[in-house]
Amino acid sequence: MPATSVFPHGSHSVLLHAANTDPSLQELIADLKKGADLARAIRGVLAVAEKPLPESATDSNIIRAIMSLMWNFEINGKTSRKLNAALVNRRKAQHAYRSAHRDFLASEKITRYWRNSADEVLYANVTTYSLPKLKKPYPPRGIWACESQEINDLWEDHIRFGPQPDKRHKRYPPMVVDERNLSLIIPHDESCIVLDPKTNEIVLIVIRNFVATRSVLEWMSEVISVACDTRKCIRMEDTGSIVQIGFSAGARSQPNFHWVRNLLKKFPKDDIEKYTKDQCAVFAFFWNLLVHQLPSEIISDFYDFMNKNLLPVMNPDWVDFTKKKGSYALPVGDQIHTFHDVELAPPQAVMAHNYSRAMHTESQPHKYSCSLTAKRNGSATDGGHFYIGAYGIKVCASANSMIAWQPQHLHGTSLPNFSPSDPNPWYIHQGISFVSSPRIAGVWKAYMNKIPAGQVISDAAAKEAAEELWGEHSKLDERF
Numbered sequence: 001m002p003a004t005s006v007f008p009h010g011s012h013s014v015l016l017h018a019a020n021t022d023p024s025l026q027e028l029i030a031d032l033k034k035g036a037d038l039a040r041a042i043r044g045v046l047a048v049a050e051k052p053l054p055e056s057a058t059d060s061n062i063i064r065a066i067m068s069l070m071w072n073f074e075i076n077g078k079t080s081r082k083l084n085a086a087l088v089n090r091r092k093a094q095h096a097y098r099s100a101h102r103d104f105l106a107s108e109k110i111t112r113y114w115r116n117s118a119d120e121v122l123y124a125n126v127t128t129y130s131l132p133k134l135k136k137p138y139p140p141r142g143i144w145a146c147e148s149q150e151i152n153d154l155w156e157d158h159i160r161f162g163p164q165p166d167k168r169h170k171r172y173p174p175m176v177v178d179e180r181n182l183s184l185i186i187p188h189d190e191s192c193i194v195l196d197p198k199t200n201e202i203v204l205i206v207i208r209n210f211v212a213t214r215s216v217l218e219w220m221s222e223v224i225s226v227a228c229d230t231r232k233c234i235r236m237e238d239t240g241s242i243v244q245i246g247f248s249a250g251a252r253s254q255p256n257f258h259w260v261r262n263l264l265k266k267f268p269k270d271d272i273e274k275y276t277k278d279q280c281a282v283f284a285f286f287w288n289l290l291v292h293q294l295p296s297e298i299i300s301d302f303y304d305f306m307n308k309n310l311l312p313v314m315n316p317d318w319v320d321f322t323k324k325k326g327s328y329a330l331p332v333g334d335q336i337h338t339f340h341d342v343e344l345a346p347p348q349a350v351m352a353h354n355y356s357r358a359m360h361t362e363s364q365p366h367k368y369s370c371s372l373t374a375k376r377n378g379s380a381t382d383g384g385h386f387y388i389g390a391y392g393i394k395v396c397a398s399a400n401s402m403i404a405w406q407p408q409h410l411h412g413t414s415l416p417n418f419s420p421s422d423p424n425p426w427y428i429h430q431g432i433s434f435v436s437s438p439r440i441a442g443v444w445k446a447y448m449n450k451i452p453a454g455q456v457i458s459d460a461a462a463k464e465a466a467e468e469l470w471g472e473h474s475k476l477d478e479r480f
Contacts, residue, residue: 006054006057006061006062006065006457007046007051007053007064007069008046008051008052008053008114009478010051010127011049011051013043014046014049014051014125014250014351015042015045015066015069016045016069016073016078016079017445018045019070019073019079019083020079020080020082020083022078022271023082024041025038025041025045026082026083026085026086027086028041028049028087028304029066029067029083029086029087029090030034030068030085030087030089030090030093031090031093032090032093032094032097032334033336033355035059035060035063036059038062038063038066039059039062039063042062042066042402043062045338047294052328053086053366058211061252063428065168066295067090067098069081070087071087074087074270079456083188089285095196095201095429097272097335098336098474100332100335100337101335101337104213104332107212107213108211108212108213108289108307109212109289109292109293110288110289110292111292113195114292114293115291115292118293118294118295118296118299119295119296120290121393122193122205122207122293122294122295123193123295123396125191126191126192126193126207127187127190127191127193127324128192128193128194128195129184129192129193129194129195130194130195130196131183131194131195131196131197131203131239131391131392131393132196132197132198132391132393133196133198133390134183134389134390134391134392137359137389137390137392137410138181138182138389139175139237139312139359139387139389139411139412140175140359141359141389142170142172142359142360142390143172143173143174143175143358143359144159144173144174144175144356144358144359144360144414144415145174145175145177145358145359145385145387145412145414145415146174146175146176146177146383146415146454147176147177147381147382147383147385147410147414147417148176148381148417149176150417151174151176151414151415151416152175152176152415153173153384153416154415154417154418154419154420155174155239155415156173156174157396158420159171159172159173159174160173162420165236166236166237169237172358173416176178177387177394177414179394180322181392182393182394183391183392183393184391184392184393184394184445185393185394185396185454186206186393186394187353187396188208188396188397188398188401189398190206190208191206191207191208192204192205192206193205194391195391201297202295202297202298202368202404203388203393203405203409204222204324204388204391204393204395204403204404204405205294205295205392205402205403205404205405206297206371206395206401206402206403207293207401207402208398208400208401209400210289210293210372210400210401210402211326211372211374211400212291213332214336215299215331215333216285216330216331216332217374217375217399217400218375219330220282220285220372220374220432221374221375221430222351223278223279223282224282224349224351224353224374224375224430224431224432225353225430225471226275226278227243227245227275227279227351228241228242228243228351228352228430229265230263230264230267230275231243231244231245231262231264232262232264234262235357236352237357238355238356238357238394239354239355239356239357239416239420239477240352240353240354240355240356240414240416240429241352241353241354242350242351242352242353242355242357243262243281243350243351243352244260244262244348244350245260245279245314245349245350245351246259246260246278246280246283246314246345246346246347246348246349247259247260247285247312247314247347247348247440248261248262248348248360249360249437249439249442249443249444250441250443250448255439255442255443255446256443256447257443257444257446257447258320259316259408262472264323271386277316277328277329279351280316280328280344280345281328281330282351282432283314283345283432284314284326284328284339284343284344285328285330285347286341286345286370286372286432286434287343287344287345287434288339288342288343288344289402290402290404291343292372294370294404295467296370298370298404301366301367301368302346302366302368302434302451305346305365305366305436305441306347307439309365309440309441309444309445310444310448311346311347311440311441311444312344312347312444313325313326313343313344313345313347314344314345314346314347314348314349315344324343324344325341325342325343325344326341326342326344327339327341327342328342329343346434346436347435347436347440348434348436348437348440349432349434349435350433350435351431351432351433352430352431352432352433353428353429353430354384354416354425354427354428354429354430355413355431356384356412356415356416357412357413357415358412359389359410359411360410360411360412361407361408361409361410361411362408362435362437363407363408363438364407364408364435364437364438365436365437365438365440365441366436367406367408368404368405368407369404369405369406369407369433369435370402370403370404370405370434371383371403371431371432371433371434372401372402372431372432372433373397373398373400373403373429373430374399374400374430374431374432375428375429375430376398376399376428376429376430377399377426377427377428377429378397378417379427380396382416382417382427383414383415383416383417383419384397384413384414384416384427384429385397385413385414386411386412386413387410387411387412387413387414388405388409388410388411389410389411389412390398390409390410391409391412397429407435408456408475416429
């Protein structure tokens, strides 16, 4: 169907006259950044002419249609001198945008070369360690790791005697880590791979400076801040905040597969849509970075989990859940870059602010998890470092670091160097991670069994959400 078919019969001449004579409309046509304003102006022109657009016409449909129409008129010599100038300026802007878009993808390594060469390129450019599993994990299970006695003292009373959100959980003591008992300390500026010599499996991957574009990383941090300020924390017994983004398996007592509903209060509809769109874009971008830079052993693990269970990707507009690709947009410098027909993220993930957790293991439906520290302003002595107790590894925290690890291995994040009574600590540590509920596949299967084969989910059903987030599934108390 031609793009111009979005316009009602007899409206072409109305649009040509407006574009030829209205300077404000010519200005909008010339400016790529004012697409929403251009679509609004076209709606207004046709409404005044009593030829309104159908409600189903989206901004993108309108923009494609009006530009197709204008360029057709230009070819046939029907455009005014000023409209011609506007069209020339738009083409120049499009050329500059496409060039910047290609440069951005190349700088972020989102190219076919990197995807096809990820295994060999990564191994050739980072340090590789071979490290056996410890007979006795260190740091041990069920303790809060601390870098110093000062941090231990800041948190001890709060951890031992402070309010307990869920009394079913045990209290775990803080402990100062003795680095002499560790097998490996990875400096804040080192990228590396750690392999198990017995199985040759990847235990850990650390890649520093993972996001090449500083403005994008800063935007990601802003999105994380909004998420943690507006959504319910799923780990009230831990420090800081960690919130779920994407789909939910519902409460254990009331399993239900839907888009997560965990906002702390009612927000305007436009705000909610922007929050959700931005959060999904962060994870779509992160996922595409992972797909193009991590070894197939890790990426295949995620694909196997999603394909085996026919799970939908992280897309709030999941009317057709069979689609694995879609679009997302990022602010790159002073431009919004949109990525079309690209892979979207796995269905569940979290965003976190100043989050720490005692040494624990997790039962997840995929072997690996991947995280990115978007922002951190502390020094080496200020905590927030990542430990894998099963192998005696400490990963020194730094901003813009990606970590891939196995959640089934004992791990945790050390306590930060600020008082738990401080409502606005100087310390900031923000990140995102792909983690999944072990119940998500079963709840999705039960949900799908209620839908006839081939039926598309309605918008109302797709956007309805479960009241609760996924249930507790981490193991602090079980034997290692």
